[in-house]
Amino acid sequence: MTASLTVGLIGAGYMGRAHAIAFHGVGVTFGPQYAVRCLSLADHSADSAKASARALGFEGAAASWQDVVRNPAVELVDICAPNYLHREMALAALAQGKHVYCEKPLATTLVEAREVAHAAQRSGARCFIGFNYICNPLLQFAREMIAAGELGQIVSVRGRYFEDYLSDARSPFTWRCERRLAGAGALADLGSHLINLIHFLLGPIARVSAVLKTTHSERVDPSSGLARTVENEDTAHVLIELESGVRGSLEISRIASGYKCGLAAEIVGTAGSIQFDQERMNELRFYSAGSVSGRRGFTTILAGPEHPDYAAFCPAPGHGLGVNDLKVIEVRNIVRAVRENGVAWPDFAEGVRVQEVMEAIEVSAHSGTWVEVDGGPLS
Numbered sequence: 471m472t473a474s475l476t477v478g479l480i481g482a483g484y485m486g487r488a489h490a491i492a493f494h495g496v497g498v499t500f501g502p503q504y505a506v507r508c509l510s511l512a513d514h515s516a517d518s519a520k521a522s523a524r525a526l527g528f529e530g531a532a533a534s535w536q537d538v539v540r541n542p543a544v545e546l547v548d549i550c551a552p553n554y555l556h557r558e559m560a561l562a563a564l565a566q567g568k569h570v571y572c573e574k575p576l577a578t579t580l581v582e583a584r585e586v587a588h589a590a591q592r593s594g595a596r597c598f599i600g601f602n603y604i605c606n607p608l609l610q611f612a613r614e615m616i617a618a619g620e621l622g623q624i625v626s627v628r629g630r631y632f633e634d635y636l637s638d639a640r641s642p643f644t645w646r647c648e649r650r651l652a653g654a655g656a657l658a659d660l661g662s663h664l665i666n667l668i669h670f671l672l673g674p675i676a677r678v679s680a681v682l683k684t685t686h687s688e689r690v691d692p693s694s695g696l697a698r699t700v701e702n703e704d705t706a707h708v709l710i711e712l713e714s715g716v717r718g719s720l721e722i723s724r725i726a727s728g729y730k731c732g733l734a735a736e737i738v739g740t741a742g743s744i745q746f747d748q749e750r751m752n753e754l755r756f757y758s759a760g761s762v763s764g765r766r767g768f769t770t771i772l773a774g775p776e777h778p779d780y781a782a783f784c785p786a787p788g789h790g791l792g793v794n795d796l797k798v799i800e801v802r803n804i805v806r807a808v809r810e811n812g813v814a815w816p817d818f819a820e821g822v823r824v825q826e827v828m829e830a831i832e833v834s835a836h837s838g839t840w841v842e843v844d845g846g847p848l849s
């Protein structure tokens with residue numbers, strides 16, 4: 471049997487922990503051929519790395535992220551550090567011949583994202599971006615339904631990603647509010663997932679018309695106690711047209727009171743419609759125009775072992791998966807691509823495509839016009 475894939479993790483915060491849970495679980499869930507060996511971990515300091523390596527079940531702690539990247543025993547470098555570090559870490563890992571698994575967004579600007587994707591293309595390494603929501607068995611199933619024509623001709627799409635983590639004007643300034651460290655605001659943090667979801671279900675977004683707004687324009691910086699200008703948007707409202715000609719809209723907000731993980735999509739077709747909301751991630755609502763008269767209406771499909779990847783977790787329908795299970799599926803896809811078939815998606819080219827849509831949205835908001843998504847070369 472192939473030996474376990476060896477991983478070096480950089481960044482042991484919220485996502486680092488989620489990745490570690492997935493690394494430990496993937497072999498049990500999908501079989502030992504997908505097992506991962508957690509070799510080395512780096513965090514912002516050597517002391518923090520030591521504590522986190524123990525807590526997250528890594529064999530060793532590295533003094534710095536550069537030590538993880540240079541470690542000859544590490545095959546896959548996993549980047550869970552803040553956005554502004556992704557570019558430098560990914561380029562260094564690729565230069566050492568590593569495969570790379572990077573959290574979203576790929577970089578803080580389109581230019582940097584293209585630079586990283588270009589390096590990945592030249593290296594021949596397998597590279598992945600952590601758009602985990604599309605791993606949901608019900609979203610994989612929805613994609614199959616759409617591809618099989620169950621909704622007929624697609625007429626429109628409505629997507630939203632609402633969270634409320636900055637809805638309180640008194641919430642402090644964080645790195646997510648600073649352009650150099652985060653890139654865009656709600657658009658990069660939440661919108662990137664939504665754009666990828668639309669790409670996954672319906673194909674590429676071709677043009678956009680958008681408005682952006684920063685509602686809470688100042689927040690108190692806890693390090694100084696002084697008010698600081700928030701440098702990126704709280705909300706985005708976007709009209710979209712896909713390459714297929716389908717039209718629709720996206721709404722993105724990090725100040726949407728009451729919404730905790732409101733990633734949702736409604737897709738309307740001539741023969742039926744579907745609705746999905748991540749806050750009810752084990753349910754897919756489906757309407758078939760072919761239903762019997764008097765019994766027409768949306769029905770709720772509960773996730774179960776008939777849907778892709780569900781049975782690996784649980785033989786019983788309706789019992790449900792959780793968000794960390796999506797990371798287990800994501801990691802299985804990565805190990806499979808590296809060890810077996812090489813098919814990796816969402817890869818860094820998709821990371822760039824998402825960033826191109828984000829850039830087009832910002833340009834449109836500035837110019838007040840429709841803007842084409844620039845699918846230019848990677849260099």
Ligand SMILES: NC(=O)c1ccc[n+]([C@@H]2O[C@H](COP(=O)([O-])OP(=O)(O)OC[C@H]3O[C@@H](n4cnc5c(N)ncnc54)[C@H](O)[C@@H]3O)[C@@H](O)[C@H]2O)c1
Binds near residue numbers: 481518602659
């Ligand atoms: N896929 C998802 O659903 C999802 C969810 C949340 C965050 N993210 C992404 O994950 C990334 C991390 O976000 P988070 O919420 O885990 O942040 P976090 O602040 O919880 O964790 C970041 C970690 O990086 C470490 N770090 C900072 N500088 C470092 C350095 N120079 N070297 C090594 N480690 C360093 C910090 O010590 C911290 O442990 C971001 O890019 C974010 O967009 C993705």
